[in-house]
Amino acid sequence: MTWPSTTTWVIVLVAGLGTYALRASFLAMADRLAALPTDVRELLRMVPAATMAALTLPALLRPDGAWALLGPRALAGVVAGLVAWRTGSVLATVIVGLGAVMALQVLLG
Amino acid sequence: MHDTTASTDLRTPFRTGVRDVAPLLLGVVPFGLVAGLAAVQADLGLPGAVGFSTIVFAGASQLAAIDLLGAGAPTWVVIGTVWVINLRMVMYSASLAPHMATLPRGPRLRAAYLLTDQAYAISIMEFRRRDWAPRQRLALYLGAGTALWVTWQVSTVVGAIGGGAVPDAVPLAFAVPLAFLSLLVPAMTDRPTVVAAVVGGTVATLGVGLPSNLGMPLGAVSGVLAGWLVARHGRTSAPVAGGMADGDRP
Numbered sequence: 001m002t003w004p005s006t007t008t009w010v011i012v013l014v015a016g017l018g019t020y021a022l023r024a025s026f027l028a029m030a031d032r033l034a035a036l037p038t039d040v041r042e043l044l045r046m047v048p049a050a051t052m053a054a055l056t057l058p059a060l061l062r063p064d065g066a067w068a069l070l071g072p073r074a075l076a077g078v079v080a081g082l083v084a085w086r087t088g089s090v091l092a093t094v095i096v097g098l099g100a101v102m103a104l105q106v107l108l109g
Numbered sequence: 110m111h112d113t114t115a116s117t118d119l120r121t122p123f124r125t126g127v128r129d130v131a132p133l134l135l136g137v138v139p140f141g142l143v144a145g146l147a148a149v150q151a152d153l154g155l156p157g158a159v160g161f162s163t164i165v166f167a168g169a170s171q172l173a174a175i176d177l178l179g180a181g182a183p184t185w186v187v188i189g190t191v192w193v194i195n196l197r198m199v200m201y202s203a204s205l206a207p208h209m210a211t212l213p214r215g216p217r218l219r220a221a222y223l224l225t226d227q228a229y230a231i232s233i234m235e236f237r238r239r240d241w242a243p244r245q246r247l248a249l250y251l252g253a254g255t256a257l258w259v260t261w262q263v264s265t266v267v268g269a270i271g272g273g274a275v276p277d278a279v280p281l282a283f284a285v286p287l288a289f290l291s292l293l294v295p296a297m298t299d300r301p302t303v304v305a306a307v308v309g310g311t312v313a314t315l316g317v318g319l320p321s322n323l324g325m326p327l328g329a330v331s332g333v334l335a336g337w338l339v340a341r342h343g344r345t346s347a348p349v350a351g352g353m354a355d356g357d358r359p
Contacts, residue, residue: 002154002156002157004156008178011174011187014188015187015192018192019166019170022199022202025203027202027221030210030212031211033210039337045302046305046340048234049302049305049309053293053305053309054313055313055325058313059283061314062314077286077287080291089291094284098287
């Protein structure tokens with residue numbers, strides 16, 4: 001069986017430890033954040049919308065790096081967005097979105 | 110002494126977390142398969158694939174690291190790239206922290222290992238949707254986090270052993286952004302959060318192709334700041350009308 005080199009293991013360990021530190025950062029001192037200033041709370045309130053959009057939009061508009069504003073993924077995203085808005089269901093959104101992108105890929109060649 | 114939380118039902122929130130994250134797992138499987146396959150193709154073997162998936166446990170950064178290792182990049186570049194791609198975890202950690210503030214440090218530190226895009230997204234949505242007790246919030250988060258962890262490890266191993274047999278007909282990987290889209294919609298509750306989403310999404314899209322996937326964290330930070338500025342402006346001038354958080358029931 002192939003076994004990674006020592007250097008690779010060092011990379012995996014250090015990269016993993018650093019990633020854990022990033023994950024633990026604020027959770028570790030959560031008890032000392034009890035009285036967060038309004039400004040900080042407002043800042044944190046923006047995190048879900050900003051991060052979800054930053055994870056979503058590039059995959060819809062530039063799926064392969066190139067702009068595709070009217071491509072199958074962008075259009076399927078519009079359909080899926082409507083489903084998400086109307087139903088609030090993750091499963092329905094994913095299934096309709098996948099169906100839409102497959103149909104659109106056939107239609108748009 | 111513990112108050113009522115000691116007798117609080119923890120099974121229901123745990124199951125809620127598992128159930129909520131299930132649709133997102135659909136998109137995680139192909140990603141995990143690719144992570145396993147890529148590790149084997151980069152000559153890291155099954156141990157390398159499992160090492161990455163258990164110790165780093167963060168898909169996008171694993172793929173970038175494996176790619177760089179295959180290209181013979183220097184050690185510090187690989188490590189630095191992983192850290193940069195995972196910087197967004199700090200935002201998730203900060204966002205979840207107030208919801209876990211009353212829990213002991215041990216459980217919080219253990220929970221941190223399971224922090225992912227998906228576990229964060231599901232948890233923050235449920236924390237806003239219902240009034241869970243602190244220990245129930247942890248149980249819910251652990252439900253989502255554990256389901257994702259198991260799925261990730263299993264699909265990594267399957268990808269490393271059986272890889273290459275992933276069907277191309279169904280673009281399953283597209284389920285990942287679709288799932289995030291369905292969580293984005295209810296996250297936009299008022300003007301500041303809409304601005305955060307529009308700016309965050311736009312900057313991230315403009316930043317596609319930047320080295321080390323910097324576009325995503327850059328977009329996220331820009332969106333947070335933009336939304337925050339709008340909220341600040343709203344507080345100092347006219348009060349902004351509250352959002353429409355009622356339509357997002359399942």
